[in-house]
Amino acid sequence: xxxxxxxxxxxxxxxxxxxxxxxxxxxxxxxxxxxxxxxxxxxxxxxxxxxxxxxxxxxxxxxxxxxxxxxxxxxxxxxxxxxxxxxxxxxxxxxxxxxxxxxxxxxxxxxxxxxxxxxxxxxxxxxxxxxxxxxxxxxxxxxxxxxxxxxxxxxxxxxxxxxxxxxxxxxxxxxxxxxxxxxxxxxxxxxxxxxxxxxxxxxxxxxxxxxxxxxxxxxxxxxxxxxxxxxxxxxxxxxxxxxxxxxxxxxxxxxxxxxxxxxxxxxxxxxxxxxxxxxxxxx
Amino acid sequence: xxxxxxxxxxxxxxxxxxxxxxxxxxxxxxxxxxxxxxxxxxxxxxxxxxxxxxxxxxxxxxxxxxxxxxxxxxxxxxxxxxxxxxxxxxxxxxxxxxxxxxxxxxxxxxxxxxxxxxxxxxxxxxxxxxxxxxxxxxxxxxxxxxxxxxxxxxxxxxxxxxxxxxxxxxxxx
Numbered sequence: 194x195x196x197x198x199x200x201x202x203x204x205x206x207x208x209x210x211x212x213x214x215x216x217x218x219x220x221x222x223x224x225x226x227x228x229x230x231x232x233x234x235x236x237x238x239x240x241x242x243x244x245x246x247x248x249x250x251x252x253x254x255x256x257x258x259x260x261x262x263x264x265x266x267x268x269x270x271x272x273x274x275x276x277x278x279x280x281x282x283x284x285x286x287x288x289x290x291x292x293x294x295x296x297x298x299x300x301x302x303x304x305x306x307x308x309x310x311x312x313x314x315x316x317x318x319x320x321x322x323x324x325x326x327x328x329x330x331x332x333x334x335x336x337x338x339x340x341x342x343x344x345x346x347x348x349x350x351x352x353x354x355x356x357x358x359x360x361x362x363x364x365x366x367x368x369x370x371x372x373x374x375x376x377x378x379x380x381x382x383x384x385x386x387x388x389x390x391x392x393x394x395x396x397x398x399x400x401x402x403x404x405x406x407x408x409x410x411x412x413x414x415x416x417x418x419x420x421x422x423x424x425x426x427x428x429x430x431x432x433x434x435x436x437x438x439x440x441x442x443x444x445x446x447x448x449x450x451x452x453x454x455x456x457x458x459x460x461x462x463x464x465x466x467x468x469x470x471x472x473x474x475x476x
Numbered sequence: 477x478x479x480x481x482x483x484x485x486x487x488x489x490x491x492x493x494x495x496x497x498x499x500x501x502x503x504x505x506x507x508x509x510x511x512x513x514x515x516x517x518x519x520x521x522x523x524x525x526x527x528x529x530x531x532x533x534x535x536x537x538x539x540x541x542x543x544x545x546x547x548x549x550x551x552x553x554x555x556x557x558x559x560x561x562x563x564x565x566x567x568x569x570x571x572x573x574x575x576x577x578x579x580x581x582x583x584x585x586x587x588x589x590x591x592x593x594x595x596x597x598x599x600x601x602x603x604x605x606x607x608x609x610x611x612x613x614x615x616x617x618x619x620x621x622x623x624x625x626x627x628x629x630x631x632x633x634x635x636x637x638x639x640x641x642x643x644x645x646x647x648x649x
Contacts, residue, residue, distance in 0.1 A: 227558065
């Protein structure tokens with residue numbers, strides 16, 4: 194049988210198939226010996242994405258150009274309809290601003306009366322999705338912002354309209370985002386009107402479900418779901434989505450954002466929420 | 477015994493072009509294209525250059541590089557280290573076993589052999605995922621991924637075909 198690097202008449206130590214067998218055994222060994230969530234491996238993955246980011250951007254470039262060209266064409270074709278829709282939306286937003294200004298003034302007065310701490314405004318930075326790591330097993334993204342930009346573990350990640358996930362590892366120039374649909378994603382949320390608290394849990398499907406609901410929770414279909422801020426990692430009140438029921442009657446959340454279309458995201462660089470048990474004078 | 481009339485440059489290309497193609501395809505899998513249906517399955521275009529590599533490459537570089545590329549895929553696709561590397565190595569071994577059978581074989585024979593190996597490795601993928609990961613992928617989506625890979629074979633094969641011209645590999649590796 195022929196092997197490697199040997200000349201005629203020489204005995205060969207290993208054949209190609211032999212080396213491939215050794216490699217397969219080594220891989221099997223790695224699979225069963227290496228711990229799956231070892232911090233060293235998590236760190237290795239993050240560092241790899243830091244190094245690979247330019248490669249991802251280079252490979253993605255032609256696809257982005259094609260997509261942008263397609264989007265430009267669609268926008269040009271629908272220009273009139275879009276303009277009419279934007280005029281209506283603009284009018285509605287003006288009305289909302291009036292209501293919000295009034296509510297903001299009232300809120301400020303209530304805070305003073307209750308001596309509630311003033312939550313600092315969360316700083317938001319934009320980021321670009323450089324790699325989509327979604328597969329049947331995980332639902333994560335890589336974005337081009339890291340420690341240098343103030344990104345930290347657990348920070349909320351928003352799409353254009355609402356929450357899409359949170360940061361699970363941070364590198365020097367990139368971060369990994371666990372989407373709200375991932376099986377390992379659990380985010381504390383609350384209904385806007387009923388004040389029903391629950392956990393938004395991913396199930397590796399297109400939409401996450403609500404778990405740990407109170408037994409006699411009264412909720413309405415299409416009710417707005419926001420972050421509750423429990424645990425202190427995320428700010429209170431980030432919009433998440435609308436409540437809906439599947440065919441089995443299980444409550445799930447229709448996220449505001451389409452996770453398939455995420456090109457840019459916003460990272461909420463929130464500081465930890467002040468402890469409300471400590472009396473703090475409001476402004 | 478391997479009999480080859482290939483000049484060193486072509487031999488070099490026959491090893492390194494498929495390896496580079498595998499690397500690029502692993503990276504390209506993560507280009508954000510949108511479409512949830514794409515993410516619900518694993519389309520293994522990487523198996524096409526790997527199949528070519530097993531048929532034509534010589535030397536210890538190929539199997540070792542396959543292992544390393546598997547580790548690279550494990551890192552980028554967030555699967556446990558060893559998962560894809562094991563599948564890559566198994567596929568490579570299976571493809572190596574077909575060298576003699578595919579010597580001077582017609583394209584259809586090569587395609588059918590690739591298809592058989594592809595469905596076999598996807599079945600191993602499914603079993604390995606159920607055994608070693610906490611999430612079992614959908615069997616239907618897994619087989620659909622295999623089917624798409626097999627259907628894409630002729631397209632990729634055109635690109636690799638010119639590398640194999642004037643080459644006559646056969647015998648044990």
